[in-house]
Amino acid sequence: MTALRYLTINRRPLAQARFMLLLLASLAAGCGENASESPSAPRPSAVPVKVIQVAPQSVPIAFDVVGQTEGAKQVEVRARVAGILQKRLYHEGDAVRAGAPLFQIDRAPFEVALAQASGALAQERAKLAQAKRDEARFRELVADKAVSQKEYDDALSQKELEEASVQQATAKVDEAKLNLSYTLVSAPVAGISGRAGRSEGSLISTDAAGSLLTTINQVDPIWVRFSLAESDLAKVPGGRLPRDTAPAVQLSMPDGSPFAGKGRLNFAATEIDTRLGTQQLRAEFDNPHQDLMPGQFVRVHLTAGRRDNVFLVPQSAVMQTEKGYFVFVVDAAGKAAERSVQAGAWVGSDWTILSGLKAGDRVIIDNLLKVRPGAAVTATLQSRTDGPAQDDRAAANTPGPYGKP
Secondary structure (H helix, E strand, O other): OHHHHHHHHOHHHHHHHHHHHHHHHHHHHHHHHHHHHHHHOOOOOOEEEEEEEOOOEEEEEEEEEEEEEEEEEEEEEEOOOOEEEEEEOOOOOOEEOOOOEEEEEOOHHHHHHHHHHHHHHHHHHHHHHHHHHHHHHHHHHHHOOOOOHHHHHHHHHHHHHHHHHHHHHHHHHHHHHHHHHHOEEEOOOOEEEOOOOOOOOOEEOOOOOOOEEEEEEEEEEEEEEEEEEHHHHOOOHHHOOOOOOOOEEEEEOOOOOEOOOOEEEEEEOOOOEOOOOEEEEEEEEOOOOOOOOOOOEEEEEEEEEEEEEEEEEEHHHOEEEOOEEEEEEEOOOOEEEEEEEEEEEEEOOEEEEEEOOOOOOEEEOOOHHHOOOOOEEEEEEOOOOOOHHHHHHHHHHOOOOOOOO
16 A cells, blocks of 8 residues: 555656656657758858949059149249349239249439440541541552551551440440340249249349249149159050150049140150159140149149050959959859959059950959858849940049059
8 A cells, every 4th residue: 555655646747757768769869850950951142243244445554643733834933133232013922924024123324334435436436437538548549659568557447446446335225225225124934933032122133042032833834743663664564654645644633633635745754763662754734724823733634545455443342452352253153263463553443454354254243241152043134234434534533543463
């Protein structure tokens, strides 16, 4: 009776223990089935990506460099005669025309010098007139044997000496007139006037230190100096800028806005600067509204020809490792494949690919973080609206890291 009661009381713990054993057995069996079924487990789904189909194109060979503006003519206005500076005849910083009066130097001493030279010339002319009369008189007398040949020769020589004296006196008068005209200092060229170097009442001298009065910068046209590195020149066919066709030159203002109008290259150094490894260049721009001033730093965009048979790939599709640049393409099996490429310059928002791709390749342009070599992908062809004509416009307005390998 006691044993039967014990079994009745402890029946629940035994049932619980039996249930736990059955549960462990079923879990072990399930794990075994899963292990045996793992080879036939479903594979990960294909990665959806967008692709572009590349084709060879012709793109501009363009460079973006920093340049500095300077006046087409930078003239120092100097005094040619010494004297007291009486008056400044212009407003500093104003545009002046060629020949416009700028300064007035005291005229009085030079008017006196002109009067003296004119008086000396009158005396010499009077002496010459007397010498001519004497020579004419002796010419008749020597014919009649009334005077000796020597007396006639002396009269002739005196006339010639007086003629030389008149020429000398005439030159003195011209010099005095010229010095008098130099008292009015005029602008030699049209341009923007600078600050006056000497104030009214100052004694002006003609040496290098005391003769500088102001400067004038001709800003229409204006010049822009810049240079290209040897590595950039190596990208141009023949390693030099074309001489038969002038390269197109454009500017961006310091605030990034484009400067209206195109420039023309008017100077290219015939040798490479050995210290910097660059070729010095200069372009000329029309500047009728004086939007550019000398000394400004601007960005120069130079188009030096075109490169054929290259491919354009969005910048986001090109990746870089320590081994170089690469892109992902979709192979014939619909899987991603890594392709090493040689990247060139930027054209707008695209890389130029010089080698590593061929016509018809499908380049993956998005979802690249999920793409792995050999991974299955679901490709959607992305149409491109930018053609070569738009590439030229984008290259003219978008700077890029030119000089990539």
